[in-house]
Amino acid sequence: xxxVRQSPQSLTVWEGETAIxxxxxxxxxxxxxxxxxxxxxxxxALLIAIRPVSxxxxxxxxxxxxxxxxxxxxxxxxxxxxxDSATYFCAASPTSGGNYKPTFGKGTSLVVHP
Amino acid sequence: xxxxxxxxxxxxxxxxxxxxxxxxQTLGHDTMYWYKQDSKKLLKIMFSYNNKQLIVNETVxxxxxxxxxxxxxxxxxIKSVEPEDSAVYLCASSPDWGDTLYFGAGTRxxxx
Numbered sequence: 001x002x003x004v005r006q007s008p009q010s011l012t013v014w015e016g017e018t019a020i021x022x023x024x025x026x027x028x029x030x031x032x033x034x035x036x037x038x039x040x041x042x043x044x045a046l047l048i049a050i051r052p053v054s055x056x057x058x059x060x061x062x063x064x065x066x067x068x069x070x071x072x073x074x075x076x077x078x079x080x081x082x083x084d085s086a087t088y089f090c091a092a093s094p095t096s097g098g099n100y101k102p103t104f105g106k107g108t109s110l111v112v113h114p
Numbered sequence: 115x116x117x118x119x120x121x122x123x124x125x126x127x128x129x130x131x132x133x134x135x136x137x138x139q140t141l142g143h144d145t146m147y148w149y150k151q152d153s154k155k156l157l158k159i160m161f162s163y164n165n166k167q168l169i170v171n172e173t174v175x176x177x178x179x180x181x182x183x184x185x186x187x188x189x190x191x192i193k194s195v196e197p198e199d200s201a202v203y204l205c206a207s208s209p210d211w212g213d214t215l216y217f218g219a220g221t222r223x224x225x226x
Binding site: 031032034036038042043044045046049087089091093094095096100101102103104106107 | 145147154155156157159162164169170172204208210211212213214215216217218219220
């Protein structure tokens with residue numbers, strides 16, 4: 001059973017365009033949603049995160065939109081740069097309840113062409 | 115420098131051998147994890163420890179066993195490696211349950 005789903009699997013945009021990465025989840029106990037990015041030959045690292053008390057989180061060119069009712073969130077990357085080319089993982093975890101498993105989606109591979 | 119440190123970076127071995135990977139975090143976190151990342155970049159949690167107590171033990175083969183001497187160290191031993199064990203093994207730590215994960219550089223295992 002896949003708890004966290006991501007789409008698309010891969011995405012190609014031109015420099016300057018907005019890239020939109022989607023994520024959905026099933027477990028209602030999830031209440032922390034970090035996005036990690038991973039560059040080739042490196043480990044995942046935190047990019048931006050949101051908790052359900054907010055429906056939007058912004059950090060520079062990166063914005064998370066969160067819809068708790070539909071259990072969906074999306075990562076928008078505005079003015080995409082070639083240096084944004086990486087694999088993006090949506091993750092989810094509960095902060096209470098005993099299910100202590102940070103769960104990752106399968107990732108979206110983003111390529112930004114100059 | 116505070117971070118998550120893993121050794122070795124790479125390890126090549128043959129089927130049936132035993133291997134051990136080490137992980138140490140200097141971030142003062144209470145929780146540590148082992149993840150396996152396969153060639154398709156899928157991240158699967160294997161184990162997690164909170165203050166030396168095993169909290170989550172996913173259904174990994176019995177040849178895998180975590181070992182922790184204190185909350186800053188979490189090692190992984192594979193008793194008799196199989197070809198499907200070839201992957202990158204990522205150690206991570208977090209301040210608390212459900213918090214941000216900080217990953218080490220990973221150990222790439224190749225089983226011939």
